[in-house]
Every structure is written in C-alpha cells, then in structure tokens.
Amino acid sequence: NVPLKNGEITDENRLVAALPTIKKLIADGGKVILCSHLGKVKTEEDKQTKTLAPVAKRLTELLGQEVKFVPSLEVVDDTVKAAVDAMKDGDVILLENTRFRAEETKNGEAFSKDLASICDVFVNDAFGTAHRAHCSNVGVAGLVDTAVVGYLMQKEIDFLGNAVENPVRPFVAILGGAKVADKLNVISNLLEKCDTLIIGGGMAYTFLKAKGYEIGKSLVDDSKIDYCKEMMAKAESLGKKLLLPVDTVMIEDFPNPIDDPSIKTEVFDADKMPADKEGCDIGPKTIELYSDAVKTAKTVVWNGPMGVFENPVLAAGTKAVAAALADTDATTIIGGGDSAAAVNQLGYGSKMSHISTGGGASLEFLEGKELPGVAAANDK
Ligand code: AMP
DSSP: OOOEETTEESOOHHHHHHHHHHHHHHHTTOOEEEOOOOSOOOSTTHHHHSOSHHHHHHHHHHHTSOEEEEOOTTSSSHHHHHHHHTOOTTOEEEEOOGGGSTTGGGTOHHHHHHHHHTOSEEEEOOGGGTTSOOIIIIIGGGGSSEEEEOHHHHHHHHHHHHHHHSOOSSEEEEEOSSOSGGGHHHHHHHHHHOSEEEEOSTTHHHHHHHTTOOOTTOOOOGGGHHHHHHHHHHHHHHTOEEEOOSEEEEESSOOSSTTOTTOOOEEEEGGGOOTTOEEEEEOHHHHHHHHHHHHTOSEEEEESOSSOTTSGGGOHHHHHHHHHHHHOSSEEEEOSHHHHHHHHHTTOGGGSSEEOSOHHHHHHHHTTOOOHHHHTOSBO
16 A cells, blocks of 8 residues: 555555565465555546556566566456466465455455455555454455464564563653544553653643643644543653643744745743744754653654644654654654654654554554454464
8 A cells, every 4th residue: 555646656665564575475485466455445436546556566676576467346356366376386466456345444255255265375464454454454364274464564563562561661652643632542551651651742732731721722622631631640640751842832823835934933931822822843942851851761652743744844843853763772663654754754764663654553552452453363
C-alpha cells in the first residue's frame, strides 16, 4: 500500500521493508504469491487508478527478478489459479489490489476462501493493517494450516512490544497531535508503562486548561477536561513525570492555507496565554525541557507532532524533538504517521532505532490492544 501520483510510486519505504521476507521465501524455494491492498476503493473508477501494476514493476527492479502481475478484478479467479499452477519454485507473482473485492474490508468468507485456495502457507508482513480484521490478513489466516508473521511484522512486534512490556529505563513516551480524544487509551496505558510522559501538540492545551490556565483560542476538547485531570492525578499517584508545555508559540488566526509562511508568532509562558490568541507549537523553554528529558532516556517512543508542523513557522517544536531523538543513545521508536514523515523529511530516518510502518496499528499496540492481524497468526 504505497502512495502513488500519476501511476508513479512516491514513497517506496513499505516495498523496501517487505523485501527481506520475500527474499527469504524465494531463497527457500517457495512459490511466492504476493497480495496487498492499495488505497481506498469506493467506485468503479478507483479500479482504474488503484491497480497494483506499478508495484509489480518496481518490485521486479528491487528484487532483480520478475514479479509477474496477474490482474483480475476478482483478484482470484481461474486465470489466477492457472498462473499459480504454472509457477516454479522461486517464482513470484502479484495479485491485483485486494480491495477490488468488496468483501475484503468486511472479512467476508468467500474472498478469504479464494485466497486460501491458492496457498499452503500464509505469511503476514502487513503491520500497517494489523489493527484491522480483513480477508487478506485475518480471514485467510484462519483457513490455512500455517499462518505466520514475516520479518517486518516481527521487527515491529519486537520493538513496540519490548518498549511497552520490557523497556530499558528511563522510558520516555512523547505524545502529540491534534486531539486528546484520539489518544485516550494510549495516554492511560503509557502512563502505567513509562517513567516520563511528555505531551505536546494540540492535545496539550486541554491539559493546560485542566490545570486552570487560560488557553485563548487554542484547540481544546472541553469534554475531556476531567479525563486530563484524572491522568494528572494518575501520574502523581504512580510517581510518574507528566511533562506539559511551559511556554507556547501563539498566532492571531489559524493559517489559511495551512503552510502560509507569512504568519506572525509570539511566545507566551503557558500560564500567561492571552485570551485572543491560539497556541500552535511548543515554545523554546519547552523544547529545552523535552530535549533534556530525551537526553537521559534509554528508551523513547514518539507519536504525533508538537505543533502545526505543516507550516514551516510552526514546525520548530516537532523538528527539535526529532533532533533530540536523533542525538540520544536511547532506543528510539517512531510510531508511524506524521512523526515518521517528519523524521524522514528531516533526514533523521537512519538515526532512529525503529520507524513503524503503521500509524494506526502502532497506536493501538501502544494502547495495549491485541491486534487482530497479529493474533490471527498461529506461529508468531
Ligand atoms: P494527529 O492526526 O492526531 O496525529 O494530529 C496531527 C495534526 O495535529 C497535524 O495536522 C497538526 O497540524 C495538528 N496539530 C498539532 N498541534 C496543533 C495545535 N497546537 N493546534 C492545532 N492543530 C495542531
């Protein structure tokens, strides 16, 4: 499931990340049938633009051997079965976008059976969809004798699992992003597991309001004020540090377009925010506070930007946190999504211990939830 623009792959990280498992299966003499979804398929036109053909082409180059594309709007049909029957050991074929079948996202039995009918062993290496129960990751796994996870999935489980269950301490978790409501269970679960929980981004202002501070026009979720109070009390009773912004970068009005570089900013201490301004990034004192906490950590998990990082004027906090993670000797784990994109854009990708390939999946993992895609494997 790679991003495409005009039929060209714009980011091939997920293809590259899947290569070790594919190469292992080829080297062991497997007949390798690859399947994946690509984007959202809602209309018939989507079937023109969301084909996996460009992926077959690029995978052929990356593997140095032919990846035969067997396009079928049914994904599995008689022509596909014939192509599978004709495979020799070490051959690789790629099926069409699994979401061309309407049952895929409903985990419908007919498509799961079709997939299971053409394979002996199911290998799931799609961590990005592990939080969903679809035919191509959960349904098919229940219909074959052997369902295992691949190396990429294993790496994700090892890094995220160790961080949450068995971290080298001090363990610092950093959460940012827009809303508290999206991260309720992550905040609560990580508070129990980590030594220090750092909150930034839009969600910090609901915490600051819960402390009784004026937050001006900043993003707030009034229905979660009591929840934030509870979390602050929980941190206190568990003896955990909960770090909130001590200063904040504020603007008059939210930028439109979001990346408008001409906006004027002012920095205020967190307890002195004016009523007519909006907080859109952490301030310099907060950057120092958060960077110091990362310096002495041995394990750091980060999910979510510290501000409206799409705007270059409001990206300093997110950049500084990325730089602090790149600098530390700690095991650093980036939980997918915006923070992964920020780290890669800044060129710090190779400095992190692990950048998750799944945004939603890594968040659910950090919540302590069992992921259906992982649970479905009978040998992890
Ligand atoms: P999420 O999808 O929850 O990870 O949130 C990412 C989004 O949060 C980005 O689009 C940011 O622009 C936005 N965001 C971060 N900080 C703020 C803030 N202080 N005010 C408004 N939006 C924010």
